[in-house]
Amino acid sequence: ILSAIVSLPLIELEARIMSSRKPGDSDVLSSLYSMIPLLFLLLACVELSDAAAAVDVYRLVQYDISGVPFGSRIAALNHHAASLHSSAGADLSRSVLIIPLRELNISLVKGNFQLRLIALHLELDYVELDSATLVMTEYISQKKTLGGLLLLLPQMFNFESGDMAVTKDDIHEMERLKNLLVELEELLIHANIPYPVYFAFEHDDIEAVLADIQRNDVNGQAATPTNGGYKFVVSAPEPKKLASPIMTNIQGWLPGLKPDGDTNQLPTIAIVASYDTFGAAPALSVGSDSNGSGVVALLEIARLFSLLYSNPKTRGKYNLLFGLTSGGPYNYNGTHKWLRSFDQRLRETIDYAICLNSIGSWDDKLWLHVSKPPQNAYVKQIYERFSGVAGELGLEVELKHKKINISNPRIAWEHEQFSRLRVTAATLSGLSSAPELFQRTGSLSDSGYLVSEDAIRRSIKLIAQSIARHIYDQQEDMPVFADDSSLAVDLSYVRLWLDLLSRTPRVAPFLTKNDPLVAALKKELAEHTHEVTVQHELLDGMFTFYDSTKAKLNIYQVASVTFDLLLLLAVGSYLIVLFSFLVITTRGLDDLISIFRRPPSRKSKTG
Amino acid sequence: MTAFHFFNCAILTFGPHAVYYSATPLSEYDTLGTSMKAALVYLGTAIVKLVCLANFLKVSENDEFDPYQESLKALIGLVDVAGIYFALTQLTHRNISQNHKFQAVGLGWAFADSILHRLAPLWVGARGLEFTWDYILQGLEANANLAFSISMAALGSLMWLRRNKPKTLIPLIYICALIVATMPSITSYLRKRLDWHFPEVVGFELGSSLVMAFISWQLFSACQRRSS
Numbered sequence: 001i002l003s004a005i006v007s008l009p010l011i012e013l014e015a016r017i018m019s020s021r022k023p024g025d026s027d028v029l030s031s032l033y034s035m036i037p038l039l040f041l042l043l044a045c046v047e048l049s050d051a052a053a054a055v056d057v058y059r060l061v062q063y064d065i066s067g068v069p070f071g072s073r074i075a076a077l078n079h080h081a082a083s084l085h086s087s088a089g090a091d092l093s094r095s096v097l098i099i100p101l102r103e104l105n106i107s108l109v110k111g112n113f114q115l116r117l118i119a120l121h122l123e124l125d126y127v128e129l130d131s132a133t134l135v136m137t138e139y140i141s142q143k144k145t146l147g148g149l150l151l152l153l154p155q156m157f158n159f160e161s162g163d164m165a166v167t168k169d170d171i172h173e174m175e176r177l178k179n180l181l182v183e184l185e186e187l188l189i190h191a192n193i194p195y196p197v198y199f200a201f202e203h204d205d206i207e208a209v210l211a212d213i214q215r216n217d218v219n220g221q222a223a224t225p226t227n228g229g230y231k232f233v234v235s236a237p238e239p240k241k242l243a244s245p246i247m248t249n250i251q252g253w254l255p256g257l258k259p260d261g262d263t264n265q266l267p268t269i270a271i272v273a274s275y276d277t278f279g280a281a282p283a284l285s286v287g288s289d290s291n292g293s294g295v296v297a298l299l300e301i302a303r304l305f306s307l308l309y310s311n312p313k314t315r316g317k318y319n320l321l322f323g324l325t326s327g328g329p330y331n332y333n334g335t336h337k338w339l340r341s342f343d344q345r346l347r348e349t350i351d352y353a354i355c356l357n358s359i360g361s362w363d364d365k366l367w368l369h370v371s372k373p374p375q376n377a378y379v380k381q382i383y384e385r386f387s388g389v390a391g392e393l394g395l396e397v398e399l400k401h402k403k404i405n406i407s408n409p410r411i412a413w414e415h416e417q418f419s420r421l422r423v424t425a426a427t428l429s430g431l432s433s434a435p436e437l438f439q440r441t442g443s444l445s446d447s448g449y450l451v452s453e454d455a456i457r458r459s460i461k462l463i464a465q466s467i468a469r470h471i472y473d474q475q476e477d478m479p480v481f482a483d484d485s486s487l488a489v490d491l492s493y494v495r496l497w498l499d500l501l502s503r504t505p506r507v508a509p510f511l512t513k514n515d516p517l518v519a520a521l522k523k524e525l526a527e528h529t530h531e532v533t534v535q536h537e538l539l540d541g542m543f544t545f546y547d548s549t550k551a552k553l554n555i556y557q558v559a560s561v562t563f564d565l566l567l568l569l570a571v572g573s574y575l576i577v578l579f580s581f582l583v584i585t586t587r588g589l590d591d592l593i594s595i596f597r598r599p600p601s602r603k604s605k606t607g
Numbered sequence: 608m609t610a611f612h613f614f615n616c617a618i619l620t621f622g623p624h625a626v627y628y629s630a631t632p633l634s635e636y637d638t639l640g641t642s643m644k645a646a647l648v649y650l651g652t653a654i655v656k657l658v659c660l661a662n663f664l665k666v667s668e669n670d671e672f673d674p675y676q677e678s679l680k681a682l683i684g685l686v687d688v689a690g691i692y693f694a695l696t697q698l699t700h701r702n703i704s705q706n707h708k709f710q711a712v713g714l715g716w717a718f719a720d721s722i723l724h725r726l727a728p729l730w731v732g733a734r735g736l737e738f739t740w741d742y743i744l745q746g747l748e749a750n751a752n753l754a755f756s757i758s759m760a761a762l763g764s765l766m767w768l769r770r771n772k773p774k775t776l777i778p779l780i781y782i783c784a785l786i787v788a789t790m791p792s793i794t795s796y797l798r799k800r801l802d803w804h805f806p807e808v809v810g811f812e813l814g815s816s817l818v819m820a821f822i823s824w825q826l827f828s829a830c831q832r833r834s835s
Contacts, residue, residue, distance in 0.1 A: 052737060233736070556735075556736040556737045556738075557737060558736055558738055559738040564611045564612055567612075568614075571615055571618055571619045574619075575622045575623065575626050578623060578626050578627075578630070579626045580630075582626065582627060582631050583630045586632055
């Protein structure tokens with residue numbers, strides 16, 4: 001071990017020398033090098049990673065719902081690479097298929113999805129095929145599996161890249177890719193895939209490798225060292241279940257002005273947003289719109305009202321409760337547990353709750369989703385305030401009613417959790433219809449640049465103004481949060497938090513108790529509210545998650561077996577020729593012949 | 608697969624030495640001791656060269672061909688020549704003919720050179736998954752080096768061990784010796800100044816080693832004929 005430790009820096013030195021392809025380059029280093037390895041390296045068997053490229057890859061999510069497996073079930077990968085251009089009869093069961101997102105082709109056919117290759121490989125029931133995919137059906141009809149799948153995403157979905165990468169594609173192309181990715185994610189999340197599936201971002205290295213692979217596949221050539229057969233290796237441990245996934249709810253309490261002598265409890269208005277996400281790749285699920293926009297709006301509204309409430313003259317006679325809940329994608333499990341932890345009396349004082357969901361990418365229309373019928377007096381009141389303010393701001397708010405089905409465990413909106421406990425609640429959202437399970441939960445396609453700060457700003461104004469109208473019982477339209485006042489919506493604050501959230505993956509089972517983002521949200525809320533409490537709850541046992549979300553892919557250019565055999569043949573024959581040549585020149589031809597004749601003559605002597 | 612590649616490159620690099628030893632009469636006269644002693648002398652010269660280089664040479668930032676530095680390296684390369692001189696003349700050998708002495712010394716010299724310079728990169732690099740042509744080229748270079756070492760030893764034995772040399776051939780002998788001694792400088796000049804790549808340099812080394820081996824063979828046999 002000591003020799004290995006000492007020889008490691010020398011090995012690095014040697015690697016640098018070797019990689020520069022000039023072994024006799026520096027005499028000092030080579031002399032130094034010739035000495036010590038003789039002692040150390042022969043003892044230490046260290047193998048350097050000398051890959052052609054090393055790429056960051058992100059694994060498809062792996063989870064169980066009540067024991068039923070979903071997602072990619074394996075993490076380790078060690079196979080040759082192939083592309084979509086490989087011939088029909090090729091056996092891909094021991095190959096990694098590398099597919100750029102741009103090459104996929106999905107068409108919406110009467111509500112059914114047709115996805116070339118992916119659907120067929122996942123053995124789903126979609127059977128609409130065009131002539132181009134008949135090639136693939138040949139392969140699929142034999143029901144073979146893949147060795148692995150690597151999906152190449154454009155840089156625009158990479159939250160770590162700079163803004164420069166975004167402007168490469170035009171708007172139309174970006175829309176197409178986004179829709180493609182949404183549909184692809186949906187397919188992958190709900191399928192049970194017995195091989196590893198990884199996401200990677202387009203990059204010069206891997207694009208060169210892909211071009212090479214495609215060229216080989218098109219020509220149908222076997223891999224040779226100069227043409228490049230590539231081997232993809234991801235060494236990841238077997239994925240383990242995450243022991244106890246925790247959901248952290250953060251609540252901030254802003255008390256209202258209690259007139260002296262009044263013993264009754266003040267009414268409360270709650271503003272709630274769920275901050276966690278779920279997507280096809282947990283390490284990439286940043287959810288800028290769903291629900292980063294909601295969190296940002298909540299923080300800004302908290303800031304504005306804390307300014308208002310700091311002065312006793314402007315403090316309203318309502319308490320304000322701000323809730324950042326977790327467990328949103330899992331039927332708002334966190335909200336459910338948070339509400340159940342409330343004191344009964346507190347719950348009764350809640351006048352109404354506004355839940356925020358995806359308010360960052362709408363144009364001119366928002367929806368207010370409710371579960372109580374629109375004729376309900378409370379709902380009417382809330383809606384009137386909202387639509388009144390909306391009219392002044394030049395936008396539209398539409399009321400949408402969705403009845404709660406008690407027997408259905410699926411909870412599509414956060415306000416339903418409130419409604420099940422008889423609290424009036426509504427969700428303000430840019431989405432017009434209720435999302436299905438794991439739909440619009442902040443997945444891969446929901447990246448930062450698709451959100452508009454202006455949309456968030458207008459939403460904040462709408463919500464804050466409507467609530468202020470309710471609190472201060474204003475009948476005339478007096479703008480409290482006017483644009484040039486001290487209570488204007490702070491766009492830089494919005495931008496700051498939106499930027500942070502767009503760069504932080506927030507899948508709840510992978511957020512620990514001491515996660516920096518949770519701590520940051522708690523601290524921020526503490527600045528704007530009087531009292532902050534944090535609640536940790538275990539995620540509903542129905543969902544089980546597995547780890548191993550991020551790995552490094554090593555791409556090696558390998559030579560085929562035939563090459564090694566040919567080389568052995570060549571070197572062997574060279575040595576034989578050299579031997580014969582030397583024998584002939586130094587001892588004469590007779591000696592050479594006698595070498596080969598000796599054994600038989602000996603036998604004849606003894607026999 | 609990659610251990611296979613390592614095996615291939617290893618026999619390419621070290622095979623010729625073993626083949627040379629067993630094919631020529633060297634094996635019959637048991638000159639292994641001489642070769643081992645020559646290998647040790649090589650080790651000693653390498654240490655001396657290392658010390659000199661560390662003391663006198665400045666490590667340049669870029670890969671430019673600096674004539675001053677290169678001539679300094681060439682001077683230090685002459686330590687090699689001194690080493691061969693030492694191995695040929697100063698060491699006590701058993702009764703071996705001139706013919707076999709220089710071959711044994713050259714063989715031991717080249718073998719030590721290959722082991723020290725090429726075994727470790729081979730062991731560490733050729734066993735990895737990634738394929739490069741480097742190790743095969745390195746093996747070819749080892750072959751060229753063997754030819755160079757034996758030529759150098761032949762010319763050295765002609766210069767220092769043989770008393771009666773034909774007058775006309777003496778300058779030729781010294782010129783050839785100079786060329787072989789300065790071969791490292793020539794290859795580094797090709798690589799840096801003319802920007803040749805590794806395969807081209809190896810090709811050049813192979814060609815020139817064959818030429819020099821042939822010339823020294825002819826010179827040696829000419830002197831041999833003369834004396835006998």
